[in-house]
Amino acid sequence: MSGRDRPAQLLRNLPAKLAALPMILTALVVFIGCSLWTVVHSFTKSRLLPKLDFVGLDQYDRLWSTPRWLVSIENLAIYGICALILSLVLGFVLAALLDQKIRFEDGFRTIILYPYALSFIVTGLVWQWILNPDFGIQNIVRGLGFESFVFDPLHNPDQVLFALLIAGLWQGTGLVTVILLAGLRGIDEDIWKAARVDGIPAWKTYLRVVIPMMRPVFATCLVLVSAGIVKLYDLVVALTNGGPGIASETPAKYVYDSMFNKQNLGQGFAASTMMLLTVLIIIVPWAMFEFRGKRRD
């Protein structure tokens, strides 16, 4: 390409480029610009106000030697893997059940989707009561005659993540179900007929034929669920507030507490940079794989 062509190239289709300008600016300034600003300030010792007072990797040193951060990461990993798998599996099973042309499907769909209409804060408070040993499940089961029944996950460091998981799944599975149900409805009736003619059992048809065909729908669910997992914050605040002890802390909460309670912006920025990095490590290979796949098509 010669140098003479370039300006022409830039000016080609000018209205479209102008129209895209706000989007490009937003992406550059808000997303990339602010992220860079955060990363730069994570190398400073900013306290309450951001200051460019560089201290090298000190904030990261401290971050990775803080037990609370390490516990947070571990919790997020456990919660994330369990939540991801369980919400997809449960969501698909529910969607498949709803897809059996049952009566009152609308009613069931509404019931299943309903928790999603509640915020995580409300979800957390509701489950705090349900899991409270003096008022909730434990009390009810004991009332039925099982005097020694113990179910108190909110005050047990080993079980508290399950409490979070139960509440999180209760709230989030409905959405996955509905999206997957839409996906199931998109499967051509003829495929089912063909499978039936060949005498393939329904479960096998789901596993071998339907699920592979629903790959884009699963990808959407995956992205929605993972985004919800990484930013897990409000549910923890409402349900356990990180307790008992630090057993249910999460990275997002660490960031918030460092920035605003401890008045240590530098530490909070370092932690959020690590969160960004984690997301990039997961998303970049996936995105590359996806895009390359498309180009080959």
Added chain:
Amino acid sequence: MTHSTMRRLLAGAAMFCTPMMAHATDLEITHWWTSGGEAAAVKELAREFEAKTGHTWVDGAIAGSGDVARPVIVSRILGGDPMAATQLNHGQQARELIEAGLLLDLTDIAEKGKWREIVKPASLLDACTVDGRVYCAPLNIHSPQWMWTSPAAFEAAGATPATNWEELKAAAPKLREAGKVPLALGMQGWQQSYLVSGLIIAKGGKDAFYKAYRDADADLLSGEMITQVFGELAIARDLSKGGNVQDWNLATAKIINGEAGAQVMGDWAQGEFAVAGKVAGSDYNCFIGMGGDPVISTGGDAFYFPVNKDAAITEAQKELAKVILSPEAQVAFNLKKGSLPVRGDVDLAAANDCMKKGLETLAAGNVIDSTEQLISPDATGQINDLMSEFFGSDMAPADAQARFAEILTGDK
């Protein structure tokens, strides 16, 4: 509604409004005083302010503890949407806001009102002063190191009522047998941190307290005495098992109901006892510190006034600062709140036994700085995290001690 009633109402409204019309300003005031006793105290302050100045107190209570409210307050100030006045604990919390020029300089009011002379102990005003300028109006003195006991709980268990930490430990087995929790403790780091400072004072007195929090003396922090403190903390962890409460006022409720033996909590707990109609000395008992020589920590609440563009608001802010230091407001507010006034010259004849104990200690000059004045919010937060971790797990006392020392030395 008939025509005449309407007119009468309007006339009434006019009469109510006219005297204030001239310079009435709405002041939005944020604070985190939301428990029963605290809310009653705020009402007194608001009434006093409105009666004296004719301005309007727009209450901006933020529910939750200071840990919830402070971020909201600070982000509003930083974000350019400042309230007219706000509660903060004096100390290092607001220092950077002052340095950034976001808080109103009250030096002229302070000089006119002779705050230097009336505020006792003077360290309270020092905590408001940066480079010789005054930036906050101290409202009360709160000492976090108090122990509250429930005589009813000890009686029900057939144990001798404890008057200090050692006696509580001795009575603990009997309390347990009777189904009482020996130590009511909210499972939040800041509440557990009071046990640490309380125990350091109990074991090592004033000197040890300053050596630990102000000087971060490495020898002391790794020494025998602090080891003992963490040993006691491990005992406190056992004594508080089964309490299952988060908020301090719910822990206090256990004392009020006689379900728990003792609670270590600041003197604001007194407001809860007052709201419940309990009498100091018979329904509940109070002890400064955890036994040993009584020492009052002079932390507390102060009002800060974010810089405002509106001159009318600035004027009203200064009037509020005057009201806060006025003897009437000091008495009315602190009696309800259970805290001590910041001026030594007001008459608190109506004070109950517990407050009188505090006042005597204050008058005798047995005071120390609060930890908020000595260490940064960062270190405070880290100690709180350490405490939640310690109390929420079976962490070894020695490990906790090592980390405690690390946090304090790292803060200097």
